[in-house]
Amino acid sequence: MLVLILVLVLFQVGVLSNLFAFWPSLNLILAVFLALRFRGHSGGVLGLVFCVGLLWDLFLYTPFGLSGLLLVLLVSLLGFALRFAGFNRALFFIFSFGASLFWRGVFGFPHFTTLYLVGALEDSVLSVVLLLTLIPIWEKFFIHKDLQLTLGIW
Amino acid sequence: MINREVRYIFLGLVLVVLGQTSPLNSLRRQVRSLMGPLLFGAQRIGGIVEEQLSFYSSLGSLYRENQKLSSELITLRSEVTELSEIRRENELYRNQLGLPLSKQWRILPVELSGYEDFDNKSYMTLKRGEHDGIKPEMLVVYQNFLIGEVTVSDRNMSQLRLIFSSDFHIPVLDMDSPDRSRGVARGLPPDRLVMTKILPEERMAVGDVIVTSGEGAPSGLVLGRVEVLAKEEDGILRRAILKPEVSINRLETVFVLLDEKSN
Numbered sequence: 564m565l566v567l568i569l570v571l572v573l574f575q576v577g578v579l580s581n582l583f584a585f586w587p588s589l590n591l592i593l594a595v596f597l598a599l600r601f602r603g604h605s606g607g608v609l610g611l612v613f614c615v616g617l618l619w620d621l622f623l624y625t626p627f628g629l630s631g632l633l634l635v636l637l638v639s640l641l642g643f644a645l646r647f648a649g650f651n652r653a654l655f656f657i658f659s660f661g662a663s664l665f666w667r668g669v670f671g672f673p674h675f676t677t678l679y680l681v682g683a684l685e686d687s688v689l690s691v692v693l694l695l696t697l698i699p700i701w702e703k704f705f706i707h708k709d710l711q712l713t714l715g716i717w
Numbered sequence: 718m719i720n721r722e723v724r725y726i727f728l729g730l731v732l733v734v735l736g737q738t739s740p741l742n743s744l745r746r747q748v749r750s751l752m753g754p755l756l757f758g759a760q761r762i763g764g765i766v767e768e769q770l771s772f773y774s775s776l777g778s779l780y781r782e783n784q785k786l787s788s789e790l791i792t793l794r795s796e797v798t799e800l801s802e803i804r805r806e807n808e809l810y811r812n813q814l815g816l817p818l819s820k821q822w823r824i825l826p827v828e829l830s831g832y833e834d835f836d837n838k839s840y841m842t843l844k845r846g847e848h849d850g851i852k853p854e855m856l857v858v859y860q861n862f863l864i865g866e867v868t869v870s871d872r873n874m875s876q877l878r879l880i881f882s883s884d885f886h887i888p889v890l891d892m893d894s895p896d897r898s899r900g901v902a903r904g905l906p907p908d909r910l911v912m913t914k915i916l917p918e919e920r921m922a923v924g925d926v927i928v929t930s931g932e933g934a935p936s937g938l939v940l941g942r943v944e945v946l947a948k949e950e951d952g953i954l955r956r957a958i959l960k961p962e963v964s965i966n967r968l969e970t971v972f973v974l975l976d977e978k979s980n
Contacts (some may be wrong), residue, residue: 621748626733628729631729633729
């Protein structure tokens with residue numbers, strides 16, 4: 564598990580941070596875990612996302628624990644929202660957009676540019692793509708769930 | 718599940734608060750330094766991946782630019798062919814007329830400043846000097862008009878003797894005369910030149926254009942037009958007063974002919 568977290572963070576820090584122009588670049592981690600939460604994976608997801616956030620703070624000079632705290636908050640909030648609204652695709656997309664914007668706003672405070680909006684839109688599209696493709700494939704091969712590329716929610 | 722979420726959130730808050738304290742900061746620095754090599758490796762990999770992606774993403778624009786440059790190359794080749802033909806004809810005519818072949822010059826634009834006129838000698842200052850390759854006796858032109866010659870050159874400034882300075886002289890010929898009459902043009906202050914010792918049989922007329930003859934200087938540089946034709950004091954030979962075509966005192970930038978490269 565620790566190795567997985569380390570690999571995830573190093574991938575984010577080393578590779579993806581060179582490809583995504585808009586800081587912060589933990590946005591992929593956020594998109595992945597929101598999609599996982601939407602798919603119903605809850606317990607392990609929280610622990611994993613918290614550890615990823617902590618490790619991320621080790622590499623950056625952000626306040627230690629802040630990334631983990633924010634990631635857990637956002638994933639938990641999605642869980643709360645789904646409990647009340649059900650597995651709603653529009654809700655997921657809007658929440659992903661809002662979460663990414665909030666994430667960028669916290670780390671970019673007090674500056675705000677329109678690039679944040681573009682970045683948040685990209686992250687929400689990314690979440691949807693992950694939800695429809697990679698995560699079902701992962702579930703099929705690693706937790707032996709039946710492959711459901713559409714989830715039945717569209 | 719809610720308890721777990723609350724626990725993680727609480728833990729996060731505690732860590733954020735504790736993270737401001739020195740012991741945890743110190744531990745953080747040590748862990749970061751241990752992770753340093755891994756981080757460095759990951760960023761190197763990221764850099765390589767980005768380079769490859771940039772290369773592939775730019776293939777489309779490179780292709781379009783390549784097409785555009787190929788088209789321009791074809792056009793330029795065509796123009797070069799035409800110019801080569803024109804040059805060949807030019808050399809042929811020059812040979813026919815007995816004129817020296819044209820030579821290519823390096824020209825240096827230089828700003829003018831200052832005007833001095835004393836004892837009928839007219840000079841201006843050039844704002845460049847030896848540092849830029851300017852040497853005495855180099856000619857100074859504006860378009861195809863001769864302006865003067867460099868007399869003295871310092872590191873960053875030079876002195877320009879104007880063509881109507883009393884101490885200026887240069888071999889010339891009348892390019893409009895059927896005889897292509899030759900002579901020497903000298904400066905005639907304040908703003909004219911004079912071509913002296915013209916033989917009576919040489920056919921010159923008012924309005925003829927006088928150019929450098931190519932003796933000791935590039936040929937074809939215009940000095941002026943014949944304004945007045947008069948007899949010399951001896952009554953036999955003639956002299957022509959030349960009026961320069963360019964208002965030299967209105968010029969701001971001129972060009973020094975640095976050296977020649979023969980064809």
